[in-house]
Amino acid sequence: MTIDFYWRLPTHGCSASIRRSSLDRGDWSPASPFNQAPGLNAEGEDDGFRYIDHLAEIAKAAEISGFTGGLIPSFPNTDDPWVISPLLARETRTFRFMIAFQPGFLNPVHAARLSASLQRATGGRTVFNVITGGGGPAQLWWGDSFAHDDRYGRTTEFLDVFKGVWTQPGFDYEGRFYTVKDGGLPPLLAREALPEIWFSGSSDAALQSAAKHADYYLSWLEPYDQLADKFARVKERTAALGGEQKCAIRVDLVARPTEEEAWADIRTGFENVSDETRARWRGQATDSVGARRQAALRPTDARRWDELIIGPNLWGGFNLLRGGPALGIVGSYEQCAEQLSQLIARGADAFILAGTPHLEEAYRIGEEVLPLLGRAQPATLLQAAE
Amino acid sequence: MTLTIYWRLDPAAEAHRGEPSTRRPNDLVPDGRTAANLRFDHYTQIARAAALTGFDGLFVAHDDQADDSQIIAAAVARSTPRLLIVPEFPASVGSAVYAAKRAVSFQRATRERLGWAIIRDGDAATRLRGADPIADDDIETRIEEFLHVARGVHGQQGFTFKGRFFEVENGGFEDPLNAASFPPVFLAGDDEDSIQFSARHADVHLFSPAEPDVLHERVERLDRLALEQDRTVAFGLVATVIARESDEEARAAGSADFVGSFDTVAERLSALAAIGITHFLLSSSPQFEEAYRVGQFVLPRLRDRFPALRAAA
Numbered sequence: 001m002t003i004d005f006y007w008r009l010p011t012h013g014c015s016a017s018i019r020r021s022s023l024d025r026g027d028w029s030p031a032s033p034f035n036q037a038p039g040l041n042a043e044g045e046d047d048g049f050r051y052i053d054h055l056a057e058i059a060k061a062a063e064i065s066g067f068t069g070g071l072i073p074s075f076p077n078t079d080d081p082w083v084i085s086p087l088l089a090r091e092t093r094t095f096r097f098m099i100a101f102q103p104g105f106l107n108p109v110h111a112a113r114l115s116a117s118l119q120r121a122t123g124g125r126t127v128f129n130v131i132t133g134g135g136g137p138a139q140l141w142w143g144d145s146f147a148h149d150d151r152y153g154r155t156t157e158f159l160d161v162f163k164g165v166w167t168q169p170g171f172d173y174e175g176r177f178y179t180v181k182d183g184g185l186p187p188l189l190a191r192e193a194l195p196e197i198w199f200s201g202s203s204d205a206a207l208q209s210a211a212k213h214a215d216y217y218l219s220w221l222e223p224y225d226q227l228a229d230k231f232a233r234v235k236e237r238t239a240a241l242g243g244e245q246k247c248a249i250r251v252d253l254v255a256r257p258t259e260e261e262a263w264a265d266i267r268t269g270f271e272n273v274s275d276e277t278r279a280r281w282r283g284q285a286t287d288s289v290g291a292r293r294q295a296a297l298r299p300t301d302a303r304r305w306d307e308l309i310i311g312p313n314l315w316g317g318f319n320l321l322r323g324g325p326a327l328g329i330v331g332s333y334e335q336c337a338e339q340l341s342q343l344i345a346r347g348a349d350a351f352i353l354a355g356t357p358h359l360e361e362a363y364r365i366g367e368e369v370l371p372l373l374g375r376a377q378p379a380t381l382l383q384a385a386e
Numbered sequence: 387m388t389l390t391i392y393w394r395l396d397p398a399a400e401a402h403r404g405e406p407s408t409r410r411p412n413d414l415v416p417d418g419r420t421a422a423n424l425r426f427d428h429y430t431q432i433a434r435a436a437a438l439t440g441f442d443g444l445f446v447a448h449d450d451q452a453d454d455s456q457i458i459a460a461a462v463a464r465s466t467p468r469l470l471i472v473p474e475f476p477a478s479v480g481s482a483v484y485a486a487k488r489a490v491s492f493q494r495a496t497r498e499r500l501g502w503a504i505i506r507d508g509d510a511a512t513r514l515r516g517a518d519p520i521a522d523d524d525i526e527t528r529i530e531e532f533l534h535v536a537r538g539v540h541g542q543q544g545f546t547f548k549g550r551f552f553e554v555e556n557g558g559f560e561d562p563l564n565a566a567s568f569p570p571v572f573l574a575g576d577d578e579d580s581i582q583f584s585a586r587h588a589d590v591h592l593f594s595p596a597e598p599d600v601l602h603e604r605v606e607r608l609d610r611l612a613l614e615q616d617r618t619v620a621f622g623l624v625a626t627v628i629a630r631e632s633d634e635e636a637r638a639a640g641s642a643d644f645v646g647s648f649d650t651v652a653e654r655l656s657a658l659a660a661i662g663i664t665h666f667l668l669s670s671s672p673q674f675e676e677a678y679r680v681g682q683f684v685l686p687r688l689r690d691r692f693p694a695l696r697a698a699a
Contacts, residue, residue, distance in 0.1 A: 027562040052464075052495035077560050083491040086460035090430065093422070106480035109516040113450065117457040121426045140555035143483040143535070161517055173517075181514040186451040188407060188425075 003344060005370060006098060007062035007070040007362050008250075008354040009055050011078035012323070018254060018356040019268040021277065021321055025357065026051045028077070051079065056088050058359050059095045065366025069096025071129055071250065071352045075323075076141055082114065089122045098127040098198065098352070103158035104144050104151060109183055111158075112165050116189035126195040129218065130155060132206060152205035153177070159197070159213040166194055198248060202230070211238045214245065216350055220325035221251040223310065224346055231347035246349035252318050252328035253355050255336040255369050259313075262330045266315055270305035273320045313339050322356060336365075337372035344373075389659055389692055391685060392443035392472065393436035393677050394624075394669035395429060398452035403674075404428030425453070426461050432674050433462035436469060439681020443470035445667055448505055450516060456488070463496045472501035472572060476508075477528050478518045482535035482552045486568075490540065490559060493566035503572040503592075504529055526583060527551070533571060533587050540568045574624065576604065584619055585611035590665050592622040595643040602661045609662070622665030623658060627651055629670075629684050642670065652687035659692065 013026030016036070023029045025036045033042055036054070041047040062070050072081035085097035097118070106114070118126045132155045135148055146154060157175040164171040165183040167190070173180040184190070199214030201207070210217050217234045219227060231247040238245035256262040302308050308317040313331035318324065329339045340351065355361030402408045404425045409417060436444050444466065446455040455473035463471055479485060492500040507513050507525055520528065531549040538545040543558035558564070573588040574580065576596070581604065584591040591608055593601060605621050612619040626642040629651040636645045644651045655666060670676035 027565075046497075050495050050497065077563060079494060080488045080491040082456075083460055083488050083495065086457045087464055087492075087495055089426070089461050090465065104481070105484035107478055107517055109518075110454075110479045113454045114457055117454040120424060120453060121457055121461045123422055123424060137556060141483075141557045143481050143552060143554035143557065145553060145555075178517045179514070179519050180517045182511070183515045183517065188401070188405065189453070191407065 001349075003348070003373070004068040004350040005066075006096070006350070006352040007058070007067040007366075008352055008358065009058055009070045009072045009084065010354075010358045011055070011073050011081065011084065012075060013051070014054070014058075014356065014358050015322065016357050018265050018321055020272055021269070025054060052084065052087055054359070055079075055084060056091055058362060059088055059092050061359050061362040062366070063092055063095040065363050066370060067095075067353075067362065067366060069094075069098055069125065069127060071098040072100060074100045074102075074131075076138065085126070086118055086121055089118070089125075092125075094125070096125045096127050097122065098129050100129040100131055102131055102142070102144070103155045103162075104132075104146060105142065108158045108161035108178060109165050109180065112162050112185055113189065115162075115195055116166065116185055116192045119192035119195070120189070124193055127198065128195050129198045129200060130159070130214075131200050132209070148203070149205045152201070152203070152209045156209045156212060159209075163194060163213070166190055207234060207237060210234065211241050211243065211245065216246045216248045218248045218250060218352070221249055221327045221329070221343075223314075223327070224342065227343075228346040235347070247347050248350040248352065249343055249348050250325065250352040251354075252322075252324070253336050253353055253361075253365060253369070254315075254328065254330045255333050255355065255361075255365055257332065259330075259332045259335060262332065266317075266330055267305045269321045270302075270308075270317060277320060333368040334372060336369050340369070340373060388664065389688065390442045390470075390665045391688070392445050392470070392665070392667045393432075393441045393673075393680075394445040394447060394667055395432050395436075395458065395673060396447040396449070396452075396669065397429065397455070397458060398447070398449040400672055400674075401452075403672075404431075426458070428674070429453075429458050430462045430465050432677060433466045433469065433471075435674055435677040436681065437466040439678055440685050441469065441677070441681055443472060443501070445503060446471070446473045448474040448476065450508070450512065459500070460492060463492070463499065468499075470499050470501050470570075471496070472503050474503040474505050476505050477525075477532035478507050478513070478516065478520070482532045483539050483554055483557060485532070486536035486540050487559070487563075489536070489569050490563050490566050493569065494563070498567055498569075500569040501572055502569045503574075504533065505574070524550070526579070530583075530587065537568055540564065572622070581608045582611060584608060585617065586615055588619050590620045590622050592624050592665070592667060593663070595623060595625050598657060598661060601658065601663065605662045620665060621663045622667060623663050624667045625669075627668050627670050627676075627680060627684070629680055648683040648687055651684050652691065655684075655688055656691040 013023035013028030016024050024034055027039055031040045039050050072084055074081055081099040085099055115126055132151050154177045157177045161173050161178050161180055164173055166185055169184040171183040196215045197213055198216040198218045199210040200218045235245050254262045254265055308315055310316045313329055313335045315328055315330045316326050318328040319326045329336050353365055355365055404427055433444050446458045448455045455475055459471045459473040489500055528551045531552045535547055535552045535554055539557045544556055545558040546555050570589040572590045572592055573584045574592040576594055585608055593604060608619055625644055627644045628636050628639045628642040629648050630636040630639055633647045633650055644654055
């Protein structure tokens with residue numbers, strides 16, 4: 001058994017430190033002398049670089065440090081993974097592009113052609129993170145007025161059609177949402193492997209859809225017993241359908257040489273959170289079950305950073321420091337590795353890790369934490385060189 | 387006057403070139419190519435050929451039996467600084483909001499070198515193969531809504547629209563996404579419907595080759611209709627070319643819209659420029675070698691006839 005470790009590309013700007021939530025890498029905050037990669041030099045002139053160049057550096061850092069690839073998230077104010085992946089295809093070699101997308105936004109046959117073409121552009125490095133949740137005003141912002149359970153029904157049909165045209169010449173389909181007659185990818189495209197499908201969603205409707213189509217069921221980190229139950233339930237349901245479901249966790253790490261250093265960064269980060277940020281995260285409307293499970297941790301109500309320690313090396317306030325899930329791992333390199341080992345013991349088959357800043361932390365976690373997992377062969381050549 | 391000259395990459399053409407699955411092992415000549423050598427290497431060469439030989443842009447043709455035009459456009463973009471890259475695609479690709487979002491990402495990453503060439507969908511059977519059971523009569527409406535929504539969410543916050551094919555509520559991109567400009571929209575067609583449609587929606591309208599006086603008439607008609615809408619539309623031409631050192635050699639090489647010596651082809655293109663056509667979308671086969679030939683021998687002759695072009699280059 002091996003465990004794939006993915007990294008994450010920050011598609012909404014990045015921060016130079018977990019201690020401050022300002023997005024001082026990229027052009028999501030005003031250009032200043034301390035802001036990297038906004039496309040302007042110190043004199044305010046176009047420096048020829050764009051944020052994609054920073055993302056290219058992170059992808060390469062992840063590739064060099066031994067990650068399988070990286071999740072490329074998609075939200076209203078991010079750059080888009082369907083564009084980032086082909087843009088970076090030719091300057092990466094092994095990095096797998098995990099494209100987050102909502103199936104309702106693309107025609108399924110077009111999506112199959114896009115994906116097979118991207119497989120051909122990258123030598124088979126396309127992975128999907130299919131997302132269906134969200135809901136609320138954000139869903140209407142995207143131009144999608146489908147109700148929650150209908151969205152999952154549509155996702156299931158989308159993947160029926162996506163896989164159908166890819167694997168069956170003369171494919172016919174008559175669903176609630178999609179109709180196809182005599183479909184099928186051309187042979188040069190159809191011979192590519194289907195992208196691995198990572199599936200998110202915590203509701204029953206999501207689990208049902210995942211059981212049919214997902215290779216990996218992806219969850220944010222949750223309290224370990226709760227997560228182990230969820231993974232067991234997903235694996236059981238898929239087994240009942242005659243399949244096998246792998247499970248994966250997306251989690252942020254603050255890994256430092258010592259535990260004290262790690263918590264000191266968390267503490268500073270928490271104390272720098274503005275009331276405005278707190279209010280913003282409290283007020284978001286959603287019909288996503290996963291988001292509600294995270295909100296139940298109530299990080300926005302905490303007055304002290306250590307109120308949010310919910311277990312050894314587990315902190316529940318990450319969403320205050322940057323967008324996304326609340327729960328993350330904090331500790332020394334050894335402690336972080338130990339937490340990951342515990343999660344593997346509870347059913348995790350793969351991970352998407354992240355840390356701030358994404359560039360330097362890709363190296364740190366790849367070099368300091370991942371090698372502590374499993375039994376590494378001695379690096380004989382390097383020892384001989386030293 | 388400035389001319390803008392594009393080469394057209396057709397992913398379905400010369401399908402064997404650079405295609406890993408068509409390699410034939412040979413017991414005498416060792417083949418050192420690996421799985422890392424891809425058809426996309428060949429696409430990139432064509433794009434770079436256009437960039438190196440002085441074209442201003444690259445169109446990427448849409449063909450539902452070949453690699454996707456938008457994937458190719460992005461895959462070659464970082465190897466071709468300067469070129470405007472224009473994938474052709476139909477409005478059936480999915481959500482208009484999402485299409486606009488992807489366009490903005492492309493613009494941000496490439497210093498605004500994207501164009502959109504929106505083409506009409508194929509026949510009814512083609513559309514059904516593509517999970518797109520739309521009626522013939524609705525295709526134009528869908529393109530109209532597609533462009534309206536895409537430009538709407540790009541251009542204004544709080545954008546709301548409910549049409550027959552697309553809807554959005556309180557949409558619109560925020561800073562920094564809304565700082566990138568919307569890609570120029572290319573539309574095509576020679577009939578009255580297409581011309582009227584372009585008057586309302588196109589930034590550049592592409593005609594097919596015709597006698598200069600016929601083209602002149604169409605150009606003037608579109609110009610007038612656009613003015614009535616308080617808009618300006620630029621005019622372009624899509625043409626195949628065979629250019630050789632002499633007219634005889636060119637004629638022997640085959641048939642195309644423009645066949646002749648380098649001077650003859652340059653002269654005929656410049657005659658069209660004189661009636662207001664300023665965008666030329668050229669192609670020839672084989673598309674890699676001919677990009678070099680046309681770029682090296684025809685474009686300088688066109689530039690000689692239009693000094694402003696040289697300044698632009």
